[in-house]
Amino acid sequence: MKSMTGYGSAVVKARLGTLSIEIKAVNQRFHECQIRLPHSLLTIEDSIRKEIKKHVARGKIDVFVKIEDQLKTPRKLRVDIELLEQYIEAVKTIENAMGQKLTSSLDVNALLIHSDIAVVEKAGNEQWIDEEETIFLALTQAIDSFNQMREKEGQYLLIDMQNSLKDLGKCCDQVEILAPLIIEQYREKIETRLRDYLNEVEVDESRLLTEIGLFADKADISEELVRLRAHIKQFEHYCYTDEAVGRRLDFVVQEMNREANTIGSKATAMSIRQQVVEMKGFIEKLKEQVQNIE
Structure with a gap:
């Protein structure tokens, strides 16, 4: 069992410099992964996303990849002249359409900042993208660290x-003990009322038994208790599987709550209703914790 929240990191030294990867995750119903990479590694973003998906079923995951170059590789600025000319032509078109010159002239600095127009490239062949094996080694180490923390929190x-x-x-045990007593108490209560009302007249035993039988059938909660105990066993079973069981546990908790509500609606005795209140409190605690399970 793993928690959805966790943190893991790894630092690997390579020929080109130092690579660091951080993975953070918080609770979320579905799987969402955001990856922040240096521009030179964007081509392997999908591969990193697939690797994360293998190990994390759901949650909001953030992956940060940072590189620190040690080799002073020469760099060059590549300018897309054709695209730059199109920007300039677009400004002229706007000015002609408005019939006046724009108050601010074409900002060359702003155009050069545009990532599609000006790109800084390494002049040599030494590229981090060629160190893909090293990158995924660091990713594996970060995932292992991340999962260790999630497993530890999952144990808590x-x-x-x-x-x-x-x-x-x-609580189920107490309700099972109280339920038969409630029927017996109802029988005594009915007999006492009938005797007080009829005085010396003999009470019709068959009619009395019929009345008690109707009450017992209406107040019978044995089926609900059986299903509730079955849900408890099912919950325990899922807790010890290696799969992502958060959604299954969430469904089981909903069924537990439904059975507890049914028991509460059928119960006429305050003692059973008090036990139902206790039940719903424990079920609510389970519901809150299940929201953290992957």
């Missing part, structure tokens, strides 16, 4: 959820 979440499941099971 698992312990907390196990405690909530145990408490929820205890």
Whole structure:
């Protein structure tokens, strides 16, 4: 079991310099990955995204890749003259359409900053993109560090959820003990009222049993308790699988809450309703923790 939140990093020294990768993730229902790369590594962005997807099923993930060159490789500025001429021609077209010269002249600095017009390139053949094996080695190390933190946090979440499941099971035990007593108490209550009302007249035992049977059928919560216990076992089973189970656990918690609500609506005794309140409190704790599970 892994938490969705985590952090991992790796630093690798290569022939061209130092490469550092950071991975951060926070809770999110679906998978979303944003990668920030130096311009020279944009061609391997999809490969990095696919590698992240193999290890992270859901969450909002940010990946930062930084390089620090050690080799003083010569650089050159490449200017796209054809595109620059089109910008200049566009300014002239605007001025002719307006019938006046623009207040500010063409800003050459602004045009050169434009990444499509002016690009700084290394003059030599020494490029980081040629160090793809080193880059993915650093990525693997960062993912391992990232997953270690997520697994550790996942263990803490698992312990907390196990405690909530145990408490929820205890509530089920108490309700199972109380449910038959409630029916017996109802029988005694009906007999007492009938005797007080009829005085010396003998109570019709068959009619009394029919009334009690109707009440018992209406207040029967045995099926709900069976399903609730089944959901608890299913939840425990998912907790020990290696797959991403966050969504499955979220669904199971919803079913637990539905069964608890049904028990509460059927219960007429305050003692059972108090146990239902306790149940819903533990289920709510499970729901909050499940939001952190991958």
